[in-house]
Amino acid sequence: MSSDNVIVATNLSKAFPVYERPVHRLLQMFSSPSRKHIWYRKFEALKSISFEVARGETLGIVGRNGSGKSTLLQIICGTLGETFGSIAVRGRIAALLELGAGFNPEFTGRENVYLNGTVLGLTRAEVAERFERIVEFSEIGGFIDQPVKSYSSGMFVRLAFAVAINVTPDILVVDEALSVGDEAFQRKCFARIQQLRDSGVTVLFVSHSAGVVMQLCDRAILLDQGELLAIGAPKLVISRYHKLIYAPPYRQAELRREIQAECIGIGSDSIAMPGLGEEGNDGGRSAPADEQGLESFDPEMFPKSTVRYDAQGAEIVDARIETRGGARVNVLVQGKTYIYTYRVRFSRAAASIRCGMLIKTVTGLELGGGTTAGDHGSEISVEEGDVVCARFSFKCLLDAGTYFLNAGILGRLGEDEVYLDRLLDAAMFRVLPKPSRLATGFVDFEIGPKLIATGETE
Numbered sequence: 001m002s003s004d005n006v007i008v009a010t011n012l013s014k015a016f017p018v019y020e021r022p023v024h025r026l027l028q029m030f031s032s033p034s035r036k037h038i039w040y041r042k043f044e045a046l047k048s049i050s051f052e053v054a055r056g057e058t059l060g061i062v063g064r065n066g067s068g069k070s071t072l073l074q075i076i077c078g079t080l081g082e083t084f085g086s087i088a089v090r091g092r093i094a095a096l097l098e099l100g101a102g103f104n105p106e107f108t109g110r111e112n113v114y115l116n117g118t119v120l121g122l123t124r125a126e127v128a129e130r131f132e133r134i135v136e137f138s139e140i141g142g143f144i145d146q147p148v149k150s151y152s153s154g155m156f157v158r159l160a161f162a163v164a165i166n167v168t169p170d171i172l173v174v175d176e177a178l179s180v181g182d183e184a185f186q187r188k189c190f191a192r193i194q195q196l197r198d199s200g201v202t203v204l205f206v207s208h209s210a211g212v213v214m215q216l217c218d219r220a221i222l223l224d225q226g227e228l229l230a231i232g233a234p235k236l237v238i239s240r241y242h243k244l245i246y247a248p249p250y251r252q253a254e255l256r257r258e259i260q261a262e263c264i265g266i267g268s269d270s271i272a273m274p275g276l277g278e279e280g281n282d283g284g285r286s287a288p289a290d291e292q293g294l295e296s297f298d299p300e301m302f303p304k305s306t307v308r309y310d311a312q313g314a315e316i317v318d319a320r321i322e323t324r325g326g327a328r329v330n331v332l333v334q335g336k337t338y339i340y341t342y343r344v345r346f347s348r349a350a351a352s353i354r355c356g357m358l359i360k361t362v363t364g365l366e367l368g369g370g371t372t373a374g375d376h377g378s379e380i381s382v383e384e385g386d387v388v389c390a391r392f393s394f395k396c397l398l399d400a401g402t403y404f405l406n407a408g409i410l411g412r413l414g415e416d417e418v419y420l421d422r423l424l425d426a427a428m429f430r431v432l433p434k435p436s437r438l439a440t441g442f443v444d445f446e447i448g449p450k451l452i453a454t455g456e457t458e
């Protein structure tokens with residue numbers, strides 16, 4: 001294995017025995033080796049897969065249901081053996097596999113944290129040292145001493161995720177787990193995964209969400225019917241994945257061969273990309289169940305991932321969204337204008353202050369923002385003890401989903417313009433789906449689609 005590769009899969013294959021009837025399994029168990037009759041047929045879940053993952057890389061794995069994604073992850077994690085081929089893995093793996101893996105339902109959350117932590121290579125003392133951090137991240141609270149069989153699936157995944165990211169793994173493997181849990185928790189997880197990536201952790205990530213794969217991953221692979229069809233830049237792979245899932249059945253087989261011929265072995269950025277955009281924001285799409293079509297304020301919805309940068313003489317407080325009439329809201333409707341506002345208290349004098357805002361997706365993609373004045377804008381200076389109020393009106397052109405807002409105050413201290421205070425994820429809001437929804441992606445451009453019969457024939 002080259003020193004840069006932490007995972008090398010070579011002709012990896014996995015076949016499962018499939019029995020027509022349960023009794024056949026028993027007959028097979030008790031059939032003598034000398035007798036030739038085989039009571040099962042072989043199902044090939046993975047067919048000769050080869051790829052490498054470099055240290056520090058984030059690899060997305062996409063594919064339809066049953067394409068072999070979880071099987072591949074389980075073989076990489078060593079919880080399932082391969083039938084043919086080989087897999088070499090270097091470093092400590094922390095895995096977040098499909099629900100159930102690694103946790104004993106009869107044990108309490110606390111016992112499972114210890115069990116899971118030690119399975120992942122920590123000593124009991126090391127788990128004890130991280131225990132508080134794990135419980136805090138999981139937001140399980142008092143449930144930590146309840147058996148995990150009494151947990152909701154969201155609580156279960158939160159605890160499993162909290163353990164997985166706190167064992168300081170070399171490789172983090174995540175199988176769809178982030179789709180469980182509320183958006184604020186998802187945002188916290190994405191932020192933590194990004195942090196781990198930045199510190200050099202290799203991440204393998206199974207997701208059905210094109211947006212998440214494109215934002216988080218350096219490369220992606222496409223599996224279909226156990227075969228590796230494409231590997232390369234996320235845009236390349238996602239575009240082929242979409243082409244495949246939206247193709248009519250009679251085109252599927254041919255298309256699979258075309259994609260494979262086109263994509264395997266081709267350099268990651270060497271193909272011109274077709275337009276993308278489908279499924280852009282499914283990581284944070286809100287459930288239509290609670291939709292009333294009216295804006296409102298949900299006191300339960302607040303960001304859990306707020307980070308304050310080191311302040312220098314100012315403090316941003318009370319970040320919120322209001323209607324033009326002044327009512328506080330965080331559930332918005334499309335097409336209306338709202339005001340994002342916050343107050344800044346100054347504990348020292350500063351010159352040429354300007355306030356900024358930024359809207360981001362659940363995965364941290366920056367969608368757009370603005371400031372109260374440019375470099376040569378109006379010169380506002382403040383004294384110690386002053387309070388200013390920043391107000392940004394914006395038209396909600398966003399598609400249904402959850403979004404986060406940053407707030408920042410810049411000013412001159414001497415010659416230099418610096419951040420006097422800066423809050424990441426200062427506020428969050430949700431946009432309700434429109435009843436007749438035609439838009440895809442993050443932004444609703446109010447596209448007016450029309451299909452016209454031309455009367456011509458070919």
Ligand SMILES: Nc1ncnc2c1ncn2[C@@H]1O[C@H](COP(=O)(O)OP(=O)(O)OP(=O)(O)O)[C@@H](O)[C@H]1O
Pocket residue numbers: 016017018043045063064065066067068069070071072
């Ligand atoms: N233990 C098993 N015995 C028999 N078949 C299995 C077993 N585990 C998985 N399979 C089959 O292998 C194929 C791949 O399964 P896998 O769980 O890896 O798919 P996946 O890509 O993760 O799907 P999903 O998107 O639904 O999670 C499926 O057809 C599945 O039915």
Ligand SMILES: [Mg+2]
Pocket residue numbers: 069070071098175
């Ligand atoms: Mg799966």
